Amino acid sequence: MGILSPTLAARDVKRTIEFYRDTLGFKLGICFPDINNPEYADLSKDGMSLMFLPAQSLGIGQDEKLGVGVDLYLQIDGDIDEYYQELKGKGVAILLDIKDEPYGIRDFTIEDVDGYKLTFNQTSQAAKVCMSCGMPMTKPEEFGGGNEENIYCVHCTNTDGTLKSQEEVFAGMVDFMMRMRNLDRVQAEIAAKNHMANMPAWSGKA
Structure with missing residues (x-):
């Protein structure tokens, strides 16, 4: 990347x-x-x-303020x-x-x-991290199934809190990469694959 x-x-x-x-x-x-x-x-x-x-x-005059925005x-x-x-x-x-x-x-x-x-x-040390996607989880609704003992986030789990399939999580990750990083689909798929390869839930899996 x-x-x-x-x-x-x-x-x-x-x-x-x-x-x-x-x-x-x-x-x-x-x-x-x-x-x-x-x-x-x-x-x-x-x-x-x-x-x-x-x-x-860079053509910036002395009267122009740096760092704005x-x-x-x-x-x-x-x-x-x-x-x-x-x-x-x-x-x-x-x-x-x-x-x-x-x-x-x-x-x-x-x-x-x-x-x-x-x-x-x-x-934050106060936050737990999803073992599937790496998303921090701090609120009950951010944990799979609303269970704060769940090691997976709501985005990576089914309604009962069980982990979604690798294909489903991958599809969600690709969509996230496209929206948040403004990547095209090919770039997003590469980024998602590389990211998930480092996640405990998916490391070592094809």
Whole structure:
């Protein structure tokens, strides 16, 4: 499956590098032409990568505000609560405090030096995850058959809570990929197959 690496405008690429590397804990990759006069830089963390170019080189004027309407959703490894406290201790601008969302995600939102919003997240420890599709389950109605002991979600089960056939779950996953990721059917089928291969209910099954 492909990887999305956004390219963002920065007023001062050197300052951006220092913020992401020294404050947020990102790793600096390529920096061109050099660290003291960067015209391009990419930084990564936990498999995610962001690329930065000078705003001026993109035709963005000094009076134009950066980051308007941009909220990057970044899933991280490690302990998210420790990471939150670390950033808070460093004086990072916290826009939304850490919390458990009703859809099974624990997250918090910060603002970077140019006004971009970054929402760091991971699956909440309070949430159970469907062993068939990976969907977080936090409410009774999200569990198969309304039974909170069920290891499968309502989307992957019949009305009595039993697991649907692999073909039925696959069809539902393809539809989800097409709607939520805007993929065509061929791409959605490939994505669904790869995703389900990593799910405990289906791993090792053709």
